Amino acid sequence: MKIQRIHEIEEYLKIKETATLDELCQAFNVSKNTIRRDTKYLIDKGILEKVYGGVILKNNSLVSFEHREVTKLNEKTLIAKKSAEFIEPNDYIYIDSGTTTMNILDYIDQTLPLTVITNNLDVINFAVELENVQLITIGNKYKKETRSFLELNNSDILKSLNVNKAFMASTGVSLKSGLTNSDILETRIKKAVSDKAETLFLLADDSKFDHATLSTYADLKEVDHIISGGELPSKYIEYFSQNKINLELVY
Structure with a gap:
């Protein structure tokens, strides 16, 4: 097309x-x-x-990270807040890079015992201040545009980690192409995490739907929970219902 x-x-x-x-x-x-x-x-x-x-x-x-951070700020804040409700004591969670995922830890109980795995610089900076959080970082090459670390210094590192909940972002979401991303190095990490996670959460504002970018990291059917806001196309609502994907809309 x-x-x-x-x-x-x-x-x-x-x-x-x-x-x-x-x-x-x-x-x-x-x-x-x-x-x-x-x-x-x-x-x-x-x-x-x-x-x-x-x-x-x-x-x-190129759209800077700082500009994307303020776009749909209210919706992204509500998505992060709702996502935090799913985090429980002693979880092993992965928090993806992105302006929607970066604020999840702002809304958890700051004393919660937790293992956080991430390549997101903002999450790293926040997590190091939490006394009961064990922090594991992924990636060894910093990308300024997305404030994230890319490239796995050991391709098997994620295979050895237990991730019971992964909170993922996506540049585009479509029925045909699934969850997509525009950076191939980021896609490698996203795919490895998505394959490993017991429960997969997609955090995406409504502007991400019905768009696809360069590479796919997960099929839409693999997602367990979608947290979004605004008005989603009816075909996606129907698809989520048919495939038993839990949809949480925030307003």
């Missing part, structure tokens, strides 16, 4: 920052004429810039 492919090309360039037309043809399995049309659309929108043999991402097209 043309619109979805154009969106995926945009996400691809947000990671790579530059690409040749031949590279894009191979990545998206389309002709060079198709890629020329798709990239022209993004060039006209001011997202990409044409260079010899390819395109580059314009610096001002």
Whole structure:
């Protein structure tokens, strides 16, 4: 589908920052004429810039973490607060990177005995101040744009950890593509956590639904609880009911 492919090309360039037309043809399995049309659309929108043999991402097209943090702030706060209600004493929880997940610990009992596993810098900074929290960090390469650590220094580290509840964020959520993310290194961690967790929570405001980005880290059917807000498309409400996925809407 043309619109979805154009969106995926945009996400691809947000990671790579530059690409040749031949590279894009191979990545998206389309002709060079198709890629020329798709990239022209993004060039006209001011997202990409044409260079010899390819395109580059314009610096001002990236949305900063700080800007995303204030977008839908009230809804994200309510989602974090509702998520905290599911955390119980002696849980082994994973808290994902993202502006929706970063504030979960603000709303728990600060004396709660807990093991927190995360790659989220803001969660790390908060968790170290909690006396009864055992903190385990994941990733060894810092990404400033998302304030998270990427790359597993030991690919088996998550396989050895017990995660009974994982609170995950997603750049896009769709029936076809599931839970998606635009950074391949982040996707590796998200997938490893999702595969390992006993109970999978998705924290996503309503703007994330019916969108897909570069890579999928979990099928929608794998999710146990979805915490969201606003107005979700009816097809998702029906899908959650059919697949016994608990939906918690906050307002």
